Amino acid sequence: MKILMILGKLSLGLLLIMTVSGVSSGEVSMPEIPKAKNNFSAEQSCVEPIDLMRREHGLLLKHYRHDTMRRGIRTSEYSLIACVNCHVTADESGNYPTVHHGSDHFCRSCHTYAAVNIDCFQCHTSKPQESFSSDMEPVQSD
């Protein structure tokens, strides 16, 4: 019982420290998010409205990953390869930034600010690259 009380006091103390340091964290500057290469369409800049993308991209990625991985659905609009190809931009010397540190990579820039890990790129490539499908001829359906 006593231990619990001590623990409780400790965590309250920690909470206080955190709130205090939270107040002084005004020094963390807003992320500078690199601009995407293209607009998705004349009406829309991304595959979905920007505010939705900002808030829900994690859920959308999870939803479409299930569709692709488990059900074999591969659309040309909702694809992680397409996200990376459009959003990850090269510096002046043509090199792509790493997603693993720094804040130049599109995904990293915001995730560093929000202190949220990104696991995607342990397996998926974080740089635009030639894919097998890039030499496939897209055709207009009718």
Next chain:
Amino acid sequence: MNVSTQNRRDFLKKSAAITVAPGVLLYSVSPKAHHAEKPVTSETRWGMLIDTNKCVDNCTACLDACVEEHGLTEDVPVEIKPVWIRKVTVRDKQTGRETFLPLMCQHCENPPCVDVCPTGASFKRADGIVLVDRHTCIGCRYCMMACPYKARSFVHEALENQKPHSPRGKGTVESCNFCVYRIDHGMGPACIEACEAEGHEAMIYGDMNDPESEISKKLKEMSSSVLRPDLKLNPGIRYQGL
């Protein structure tokens, strides 16, 4: 929380209603390919037929193609190097005759690797292709133990610059995925393409549920066998000339 859930619902509803309208970009696909915007179904069962009489000594075209296609190029000691397809030499002790066969995940109908997986990461797609969903694989390697064909590998080291179409990473298990993204776009597995390009044409692939497909016709015509038929796994990979 409520607001975001609502948004997501709306979004999913909306996207479910997206139909292929005129002017939408699609990839050109062969008639046999499933429509990549629709889920795969069990009407199809993908399989391969490998003619060991046509597989020759000193050729590694299929192995090289697999390494290239999936980017299995990391510089690691040979004991931990992932292998998705290997070439096995079978020697008849009596006659001394040697037979060569490419061996990869056999895409079993009753896959033991799926039975043992504690997370459901090892799974069989409706069209018979057996895959590892690395999003949920915990790297326990039960499936490696369960597979009677030694078809699976574990990735021991962190990787970089993976192929966009073939993601793979440390701490997960992997095996031949039948070049599933190529299949979904109406193309055949890279190993088969390479074998054909070398002029050996030892492998064909196709839908074993379609009686009109080349593979079904050949399977009906000629005798073929599966590896370890005693296990009753009904593999999707069949061999001739064994």
